[in-house]
Amino acid sequence: MKDGEILLDVNTEEYSLNGTAIGITFIDISADDDFYNKPIRTELCDAKARYQKYVRRNGLPLYDLAKLHVDDNLSYGDFYKSLISMELCGYSELNIAVGSNYKDIFYLSIPSVDYMWCDFVIREMKEVRYKCLRYCQKLSFDEILKMGIKDRECVQNYEGLDLVLSFYSKGDGIAYVVSLNEAYFNKGSRFDGFNFYTFNNDADLWRFIENVRLRVERQTEKKSEMKQDTVLSLLVDSVNVSNKITLVFEKDVLMKDIAPVIKKLNTYGYRLAFSIVDSN
Known part of the structure; x- marks a missing residue:
């Protein structure tokens, strides 16, 4: 050492x-x-x-x-x-x-971030969806506001992809859940909540992740063609990191079950972040 x-x-x-x-x-x-x-x-x-x-x-x-x-x-x-x-x-x-x-x-x-008010609101907004990873297909903008997120203006202007991956036991197998903001791919669309996609095997999961990566690449190419102020572009890219994925699990999941997911995402070049499902 x-x-x-x-x-x-x-x-x-x-x-x-x-x-x-x-x-x-x-x-x-x-x-x-x-x-x-x-x-x-x-x-x-x-x-x-x-x-x-x-x-x-x-x-x-x-x-x-x-x-x-x-x-x-x-x-x-x-x-x-x-x-x-x-x-x-x-x-x-x-x-x-x-x-x-x-x-x-x-x-x-782990990035060093000086949080402004909207950053705190958005962070809280992201975390409320962890409570319905097993049950939701869509967590709408209005539902997010009803869950205690009060600042409508901060939330409705959110533009990040905000990719989340989790899994949980389902019968004798595992169900994988991916959540993201579909409005990221639709130019001019306002944030309307998060979508959830559930897969009963890892082959379907990785096909979906690969498709998301391809969509991100196309979206990135479109954005690079737009003429923007250089400083503004850097600020946007620093906040809305499209190659970042947050792994969210319940506390009792063993690391040996998570390790293969981490390894696969690592080969894709994703920047990883971690969060935990609040049992309360």
Whole structure:
């Protein structure tokens, strides 16, 4: 490992930082949702502070890439809490590996964003749809407003594709759900909610994802032909990232079941983000 490099390793029994065990997974991660006062966050933040002090004192370049390795039998909930703990300590670039195959590493970049009011509203709007991933074919604009999103102007002007992927157990198999904003593909259309598409096998799922990618490529070509102010174009592209996909799962799903999905999306070049289904 390089000087200052951080490796957080989380298995079902304990978690370690750079090879030194620092806590019990169930006590410090599984059983408590308090991210702010847990030993895992304290250790991560202290390690980052020590490294930054060392860099400043010696006039060295800052190496800010951290590593997260999780056991493939770890729950998604524990993975998500570990990831959030790293984010809260300022780790924004991560190499993540699941299970014993360290070759299947995926890179995660957590953007630094200064949220304006509409950004908070849109973030809340995105999260309300997680509650109906199993049941919806469409979550309309009016239904979103009825779910407590009060700022109509912020919501109706939303233009992002906002691709979401999830899955859940269904009988003896798995049902995959993809949600997106179809208005993204229709020039001049106002946001009218999110569509949901359910697939009972992964072959149909990946055919649909491939079709979305092709539609995005065509849409991107159309937008590139439009004459726009350069600064405005950069701002739009930075907010509406069409090659980003958010993975959303319930906390008890095992990482070994999620890992193949991550691997496939990684080969497509998607930028990944993670969120969790609120059980409340």
